[in-house]
Amino acid sequence: MIIDINFVGLIIASIMASAVPLILASCGELITERSGVLNLGVEGMMIIGAISGFALMTVTGSLIIAVFGAMLAGVLISTIFAFLTQTLITNHVATGLALTIFGIGISAMIGKNFVGIPGKEFPVLFEGLKDTIPLLSPILFGHSIVFYFAFALPFITSYFLKKTKVGLIVRAVGDSPESASNQGINVRLVRYVCILYGGAMCGLGGAYLSMIYTPQWIENMTGGRGWIALALVVFSTWNPIKILIGAMIFGGLTIIQFHMQAIGVRIPVQFLTALPYIVTIIVLVVISRDSRKIRLSTPSSLGKSFHKNN
Amino acid sequence: MHKFLIRSFVSSLVLLFTLTVAAVAKDVKAAFVYIGPTGDHGWTYQHDVGRKAVEDAGFKTTYVEGVPESADAERVLRQLANSGHDIIFTTSFGYMNPTNKVAKEFPNVKFEHATGYKREHPNVATYAARFYEGRTILGTIAGTMTKSNVIGYVASFPIPEVIRGINSFTLAAQKVNPNIKTKIVWAFTWYDPGKEAEAAKALIDQGADVIAQHTDSTAIVQMAEKAGVYAFGQASDMDKFAPKAVLTSVENNWGPYYVDRVKAVANGTWSQKDTWHGIGDGMVVISGLDSQMPSDLQAKVKKLQADLASGKVHSFTGPIYDQKGNLMVAEGKTADDGMLAGMMTYVKGVEGDIPK
Numbered sequence: 001m002i003i004d005i006n007f008v009g010l011i012i013a014s015i016m017a018s019a020v021p022l023i024l025a026s027c028g029e030l031i032t033e034r035s036g037v038l039n040l041g042v043e044g045m046m047i048i049g050a051i052s053g054f055a056l057m058t059v060t061g062s063l064i065i066a067v068f069g070a071m072l073a074g075v076l077i078s079t080i081f082a083f084l085t086q087t088l089i090t091n092h093v094a095t096g097l098a099l100t101i102f103g104i105g106i107s108a109m110i111g112k113n114f115v116g117i118p119g120k121e122f123p124v125l126f127e128g129l130k131d132t133i134p135l136l137s138p139i140l141f142g143h144s145i146v147f148y149f150a151f152a153l154p155f156i157t158s159y160f161l162k163k164t165k166v167g168l169i170v171r172a173v174g175d176s177p178e179s180a181s182n183q184g185i186n187v188r189l190v191r192y193v194c195i196l197y198g199g200a201m202c203g204l205g206g207a208y209l210s211m212i213y214t215p216q217w218i219e220n221m222t223g224g225r226g227w228i229a230l231a232l233v234v235f236s237t238w239n240p241i242k243i244l245i246g247a248m249i250f251g252g253l254t255i256i257q258f259h260m261q262a263i264g265v266r267i268p269v270q271f272l273t274a275l276p277y278i279v280t281i282i283v284l285v286v287i288s289r290d291s292r293k294i295r296l297s298t299p300s301s302l303g304k305s306f307h308k309n310n
Numbered sequence: 311m312h313k314f315l316i317r318s319f320v321s322s323l324v325l326l327f328t329l330t331v332a333a334v335a336k337d338v339k340a341a342f343v344y345i346g347p348t349g350d351h352g353w354t355y356q357h358d359v360g361r362k363a364v365e366d367a368g369f370k371t372t373y374v375e376g377v378p379e380s381a382d383a384e385r386v387l388r389q390l391a392n393s394g395h396d397i398i399f400t401t402s403f404g405y406m407n408p409t410n411k412v413a414k415e416f417p418n419v420k421f422e423h424a425t426g427y428k429r430e431h432p433n434v435a436t437y438a439a440r441f442y443e444g445r446t447i448l449g450t451i452a453g454t455m456t457k458s459n460v461i462g463y464v465a466s467f468p469i470p471e472v473i474r475g476i477n478s479f480t481l482a483a484q485k486v487n488p489n490i491k492t493k494i495v496w497a498f499t500w501y502d503p504g505k506e507a508e509a510a511k512a513l514i515d516q517g518a519d520v521i522a523q524h525t526d527s528t529a530i531v532q533m534a535e536k537a538g539v540y541a542f543g544q545a546s547d548m549d550k551f552a553p554k555a556v557l558t559s560v561e562n563n564w565g566p567y568y569v570d571r572v573k574a575v576a577n578g579t580w581s582q583k584d585t586w587h588g589i590g591d592g593m594v595v596i597s598g599l600d601s602q603m604p605s606d607l608q609a610k611v612k613k614l615q616a617d618l619a620s621g622k623v624h625s626f627t628g629p630i631y632d633q634k635g636n637l638m639v640a641e642g643k644t645a646d647d648g649m650l651a652g653m654m655t656y657v658k659g660v661e662g663d664i665p666k
Contacts (some may be wrong), residue, residue: 007515010515014508014511014512014515016507018504022650079584089543108347108376108423112347115351116349116350116351116355118528118532118550119532130525134640174492183615191484193627197486199512206656209503209504213503213504213507214503214504214506214507214527214529214533215532216503216527216528216529216530216532216551217345218501218527219349221503221504223499223502223503223504223505225504229658252506255508255511255512258495258497258508258509258511258512258513261494261495261496261512261517261662262462262493262494262495262512262518264493264661264662266663267495268665268666269665270498273496273498278438300424302598304457305405
């Protein structure tokens with residue numbers, strides 16, 4: 001079969017679109033984890049963002065309110081997690097799991113009245129340029145603002161962690177909260193902020209699903225993407241650029257396997273559907289196997305509670 | 311989960327209350343067990359519409375949503391059976407074993423299992439709808455409306471119900487347009503909007519201009535709307551989600567059957583049986599036809615609908631060949647229910663292999 005160059009562009013564009021929620025949630029969680037906090041509530045925060053965004057869009061009719069409202073909802077639910085783990089010093093793993101269960105439950109409850117309502121159309125940018133350059137046009141143009149933000153985010157995150165003072169503080173808090181505290185850094189405050197930021201990005205990732213990707217509300221519509229985002233953070237060894245690569249591979253294989261099915265490639269479908277999970281992990285493990293770099297980028301105090309006075 | 315806990319708590323209160331009431335009144339009470347949320351469209355919603363019809367007929371009903379197809383199902387069933395329900399409808403295939411197991415423990419309670427085939431005890435009946443008749447209509451429309459002659463089909467799991475749908479759809483489409491190709495993509499999910507949308511997008515990118523689905527969310531029709539191709543609604547009328555794309559929907563209509571069976575319990579005439587109703591009995595309903603369909607096609611569809619209802623036309627009328635060219639149904643014959651129930655081979659004209 002002759003492969004049309006615009007067809008390739010279309011496929012890449014759909015791969016990128018499917019990677020957006022993963023990139024947003026992973027980059028948010030990465031900052032949280034870099035500050036030494038393991039928040040397993042990504043799925044819960046995403047689903048809260050999804051319902052909040054959809055509900056606000058339906059009720060207020062304003063997409064701006066809906067997008068920021070979804071981020072705020074992510075912040076609010078992660079405040080619960082921050083309060084429990086940072087102020088009451090509860091276990092990160094248990095609290096994070098509870099957050100996911102809570103998020104799924106409460107989103108279903110809020111969402112009761114929003115099932116079966118069609119979503120609004122989300123405006124896209126540069127639509128007029130869609131047919132100008134072969135191959136690149138569908139990739140570059142005609143996407144939502146959230147799409148462009150998601151692809152800038154790994155680079156911003158990388159710059160933030162490596163080149164800015166605040167980024168260094170976040171890393172210091174994640175690597176050795178004791179030393180950071182001795183330097184006069186308010187560890188609890190830094191961790192609070194990082195948790196809330198993670199919540200905002202997860203909320204945005206969820207809202208992308210319910211408002212832009214498949215504009216509708218359905219119970220459990222994040223469908224485990226929060227867990228994949230969490231896995232991406234770990235397998236990318238806390239490197240935002242590798243998150244981008246991992247999310248693209250995952251999204252890519254999910255979509256390419258559908259294309260392979262439609263073309264009629266004779267590979268067992270079950271294998272094809274498992275492929276994104278297997279290959280994403282293998283690739284990330286292979287590109288991150290430098291143990292020195294892993295040691296450098298793994299937040300040493302990840303998941304450990306910090307008491308100022310102990 | 312906590313929603314379920316609250317519901318369990320509330321239903322235990324209801325149980326205490328009803329046990330006292332049940333001693334006085336001898337009303338028939340029906341319970342429904344749902345796999346998903348009742349929502350506003352889709353598989354569970356349609357069952358709940360049926361439940362409301364039972365309420366309207368003057369019976370008391372209860373329902374439990376979001377029951378996993380696991381040991382949880384047994385627990386819910388036991389609780390419902392214990393709390394004075396006379397008939398329990400279990401509305402998903404995966405409840406088959408739990409239903410039969412619990413039915414054995416409660417011989418006085420009637421159990422009705424949707425889409426299953428096991429009736430191990432005299433108090434278990436099964437029922438299903440001949441959705442493939444609806445797909446004959448969709449295939450006819452798709453074969454007529456396609457310009458690219460490529461029809462996309464998003465399938466869920468390789469079980470006879472789904473294969474039968476693909477076959478019935480393809481046979482009907484071929485009949486009106488021998489040049490069509492049906493491209494199948496297996497999503498391996500009943501309900502994941504993101505995945506369903508991606509599957510539909512892949513088919514559209516490969517040239518499909520009509521998309522059929524055997525998954526439950528509205529993501530596919532929305533994707534079709536965005537891409538400017540046609541699609542069909544599944545289980546409920548999905549027209550409002552994609553007014554331009556949706557040509558019609560196949561709706562599941564359980565109400566008449568539910569009312570019938572609950573009444574049978576009240577009259578003491580309930581007996582075990584296996585029900586498989588189609589368009590003729592009103593269990594499968596075709597929604598309004600979109601005005602983009604030419605009027606001769608609309609007339610043809612209406613006629614086909616009437617003929618399927620009367621039995622004049624059967625979705626699987628010979629000669630039907632499988633992919634290798636072996637005769638499945640001889641000329642002038644129709645496939646019997648046994649063959650339909652176990653259908654695990656594609657007919658000629660479907661591309662690809664069935665995942666094993």
